[in-house]
Structure formats: C-alpha cells, structure tokens
Amino acid sequence: MFVSNDVSTTGTMQERHIVQPRDAQHPIVLSTEELHVFYGKKEAIYEGDLQFARNQITALIGPSGSGKSTYLRSLNRMNDRIATVTGRIMYRGVDINQPDIDVYKMRRRVGMVFQRPNPFAKSIYDNIAFALRLRGTTDKHELDEIVETSLKQAALWNQVKDDLNKSALALSGGQAQRLCIARAIAVKPDILLLDEPASALDPVSTSQLEDTLLELKKQYTIIIVTHNMQQAGRISEYTAFFNQGRVLEYDTTSHIFTNPQVQITSDYVSGNFG
Amino acid sequence: MKTTQQLEKQLKRHSKAAKLEIWGKVVSFSALLLIVAVVVGIIGFVASKGIATFTSNHVNLWDFLTEKKWNPGITDANGKPEVGALPMIVGSFLITILSAIVATPFAIGTAVFMNEISPNKGAKILQPVTELLVGIPSVVYGFIGLSVVVPATRAIFGGSGFGILSGTCVLFVMILPTVTSMSVDALRAVPRYYREASLALGATQWQTIYKVVLRAATPGLMTAVVFGMARAFGEALAVQMVIGNAALMPGSLVDPAATLTSVLTTGIGNTVMGSLQNNALWSLALVLLLMSLVFNLIIRLIGRKGRLQ
Numbered sequence: 238m239f240v241s242n243d244v245s246t247t248g249t250m251q252e253r254h255i256v257q258p259r260d261a262q263h264p265i266v267l268s269t270e271e272l273h274v275f276y277g278k279k280e281a282i283y284e285g286d287l288q289f290a291r292n293q294i295t296a297l298i299g300p301s302g303s304g305k306s307t308y309l310r311s312l313n314r315m316n317d318r319i320a321t322v323t324g325r326i327m328y329r330g331v332d333i334n335q336p337d338i339d340v341y342k343m344r345r346r347v348g349m350v351f352q353r354p355n356p357f358a359k360s361i362y363d364n365i366a367f368a369l370r371l372r373g374t375t376d377k378h379e380l381d382e383i384v385e386t387s388l389k390q391a392a393l394w395n396q397v398k399d400d401l402n403k404s405a406l407a408l409s410g411g412q413a414q415r416l417c418i419a420r421a422i423a424v425k426p427d428i429l430l431l432d433e434p435a436s437a438l439d440p441v442s443t444s445q446l447e448d449t450l451l452e453l454k455k456q457y458t459i460i461i462v463t464h465n466m467q468q469a470g471r472i473s474e475y476t477a478f479f480n481q482g483r484v485l486e487y488d489t490t491s492h493i494f495t496n497p498q499v500q501i502t503s504d505y506v507s508g509n510f511g
Numbered sequence: 512m513k514t515t516q517q518l519e520k521q522l523k524r525h526s527k528a529a530k531l532e533i534w535g536k537v538v539s540f541s542a543l544l545l546i547v548a549v550v551v552g553i554i555g556f557v558a559s560k561g562i563a564t565f566t567s568n569h570v571n572l573w574d575f576l577t578e579k580k581w582n583p584g585i586t587d588a589n590g591k592p593e594v595g596a597l598p599m600i601v602g603s604f605l606i607t608i609l610s611a612i613v614a615t616p617f618a619i620g621t622a623v624f625m626n627e628i629s630p631n632k633g634a635k636i637l638q639p640v641t642e643l644l645v646g647i648p649s650v651v652y653g654f655i656g657l658s659v660v661v662p663a664t665r666a667i668f669g670g671s672g673f674g675i676l677s678g679t680c681v682l683f684v685m686i687l688p689t690v691t692s693m694s695v696d697a698l699r700a701v702p703r704y705y706r707e708a709s710l711a712l713g714a715t716q717w718q719t720i721y722k723v724v725l726r727a728a729t730p731g732l733m734t735a736v737v738f739g740m741a742r743a744f745g746e747a748l749a750v751q752m753v754i755g756n757a758a759l760m761p762g763s764l765v766d767p768a769a770t771l772t773s774v775l776t777t778g779i780g781n782t783v784m785g786s787l788q789n790n791a792l793w794s795l796a797l798v799l800l801l802m803s804l805v806f807n808l809i810i811r812l813i814g815r816k817g818r819l820q
Binding site: 313315341342343344345348349350351353355356357358367368371372417420421424 | 702708715
C-alpha cells in the first residue's frame, strides 16, 4: 500500500493554517497578494500573503532566516535595491508595488523602525525635524509642535525636553529607539513597520517600548517582527508564523499561542525549536 | 618533592616557540628603529643643510620668504644674494589649491556614483580604472601634459602655454584617483543604517546622499582632499615639465612660473655642495618638508575631530 510522507496527512495537524482578519471595526488597510521575494535567483519568500487590520498590532514571528524581516522590508519597498519583489502590495486599494509608484511619498505613509536604534549624528530636535524639513516644512512653530507631540507619543518628551539640542548619539539604547519611533511618526504615517525594535534593548526599555506601541496603535496600524514570543503575546492582536520563506500559520494571537493548528507552529511557540 | 622540582625545571626551560617569539620581537623592533632612524636622519640632514643658508650664508629668513627675486648666484646692489623664495612658494600653493579645487567635485561625484548610485558598475569598472590611474608614473602624466595640455593652453590663451594653468590641469588628473579612492573609503565607512533610516523616512536617494551620507562622511572627505593636496604639493617631475620653470612671480595663470619642487629638480644637479646656491635649494627642500608635516598634522586633526563626533 502507498504511504504518503506528507506531514499534512499524518495526524490531525495541518500543513498551513491561514485565517485573515475579519473585523468590521478594524478593516484591512494593507495586504499582499501573490508576493514573492527573490535574492538573485534564490527565492526568499514564496508563500506569504497576509492582510493587516487597521489600528491593530500584527506580530510576525518565526526562526532566524524564515523570511519575516524580508517580508516586512518588502512592505514599504526597502528591498527595492536588494531583492526582486513580485506580486501586489495593496495599500488602501492601491498596489504600491507598481514600478511607477513614488516610493518616497509612499514611505511617508508606511514608515519603518529598525532593529538597531539608528539616530542620525544630529541633535534630537534635528533628528525628528529631518523628514519634515525634507518635505518642505520650515515654519519653526510648526516644527516645534510636531517635535513635541512626536516625542510625547513616543514617551520620550519628559526625558529629553530640556536637551533637544543635544546630540541624539548620547541617548541610551531604549531612548534612541524611542527617538527613532518619534522620528518615524513625525511624518504622520498610516502604518508603522517595526523590525525587531526591542532586540537590542534591556528588559525595562523593552517593557516601556511595548507600552508605547500599545498607545500608538490607537492612531497607527502596527506590524512588528519579533524574536520574542512573549512580546508577540503581550502586544499583538494577530500573529503570523513564518518558516523557510512561507507563512505557515496566521490567526489571532490567542489562537496561535493557545491552539496552534500547525505542528511546527506548535513546536515553535512552545519553545521546542527555533 | 623531586617531581615538583622537575616540573619547575621543565616549565622554566623556554620552548622553541617561546624563543622564536623573542626573536620575532627583536626583529620587528629593529625594523621600527631603522625606520625611525631614517626619518630622523632625513629631517635632520635637510634641516641642517636648509638652515645653513641663514646661518653660514647670513641670508635673512624674512627676505628668503618674502623677496621675489631668485638668483642665488648673483648678489644685488646691496651685496645681498638674491634668494627670494616667494615666487616658488606662491607657485606651489597656487597650483596645489587650484588642482584641489578642480579635483574635489569630480572626485566626490565619482565616489558618490561608485558607492551610492551604482555600486556594481563602480566596483567592476571605475575601481580598476581609478587604481590604474594611481599607478601611472608621473613622467607619463608630465609627457602627456607637455604634448597635449601645453599646446592646448597655448592655442586657447596664447603665450608659451607653460604655466600654472597647465600644471593645474596635469595635477588635477594626477590627484583625482587618490582623492576619489579615499572619498570612496569615506563614504563606505558611513554605516548602512544611516541610509536606511533616511530612506525609510521618505527621503529620496539624492536627499539621503547629501543630507545624511555626505554630512556623515565630511571628516573623511576632508582628509581625502588634504591627501590630494599633499600629493600635489610634493609632485615634482610632471609639474616641472609643464610649468615653464621661471622663478618669477606669476602675473597670470598662463605665465611661466615655478614651484618649490620644480626649482629643486632643475637646480640640484647644477650646484656645488656647500655653496650658497646649493644651500638655498636645501632651504626650499626644508620648506617642502615642513609643509608636508603640516599637511600630515591637518589630516590627523581632522581624523581626531571625526572620531570625537
């Protein structure tokens, strides 16, 4: 008799389990359709279509090299010069992966914060005003106001309000990362992509950062790549599990962590691998 | 008890590797000593010879630096030798600064292209080309200058074609690869995350280059330019072939002129050791040496300032 060794047919576990968010209060603002990412000839993402709900936090988890950061960086086309991205990235009904899209304008709507805090070697004030000035905002009052509200939203204002003209390089890691968040939200984006923003931070700074994100979610749609499963559990509504270039499971965070449908997800979230 | 003594004896006997290490230290230290001795020797020799003009030949240092007549064999009406080095000092500085001013935008532009706009083509085509340009001997540059630049200058501006302008053209090409490759290094040293931060904020690539990358690379770029200037200041052969070698204050950029190095190369074989003519040339060499020390000092100061930022 023929015996299949396909994992999906052995036992009750499925091979993939994708449930896109359906919530009238939080409609989909960003989604990918048939997204494929190639580094040269090597395909890095080949099954990774997700939809993201507005004003919610979606966590992308998975082992190193699973493609979650590559996926995230494709969303605001930061991979443009590094990789080939095919398929559609639908942002409010517009495919932003078309070649004639002005990526610079698009990135003001889809902002990004990186793994390593990367403030410019400028003052705290100038770091935040950087993108505004590029956009043509020169009015001092307007700049002052945006710098203040951005820093307040990133929960950094009280610590730096007297040192706005000091170099941003003097900030601690956690402060620098919150400055980067303030810098990203100063241009009032719609969606905020965060690539392991807490991986270089100590536990206290991480916890403060998570509080900030929960506060920011009221105004922004947040997509966060994280290695830290507890972090995904604490802050996100939806979680996608990536493995070897595929999204294996996508569902509400509580489902992923309490009742995973895919064996590998189950192993991963229970700490058996990865 | 006996075993303890044996162990101690065994451990105290230096192995072959340990002896080799001492030997290696001795060799590298003597190499260092030799280099230091050579450098100190050169500086000492040039200084003693160069100062002789002022001590044994009683030339006034101020006259040497400000007088405009260079004719060490001849004494003027007051019986003072004509050793005014000002024309050469002016010539050297003029040619250095002009060639740096012309070369810098080209070098930084090329470096930006190689490192930011098209790294692949930059690595494949421009990198080897730049390295090739560095390797061309200066006499070849001078020869091309003599057969192409000088006639062209003559045709366009009249006169003999020899002068500061021709020298600047030749030096521009000569220092371009040096400044370019050092500018590339300076841009390469700017962390990638600076660029990503800027791009992710919606800055265009050009805005990223001039607001973030060039700003961050400024100390390195300045070092590159000063290195180019040091090379231009010290270049002798190619300049000597196109500048005209007239130790006069240049009236314009197309008049024949001279630099410290060109006067040295043309004059050093025609003088007798210990004579005033010879000592005066050594004084020029001393000025050159001091200037290269100043350039080195500037490079170090920029480097230190860059690190502090």
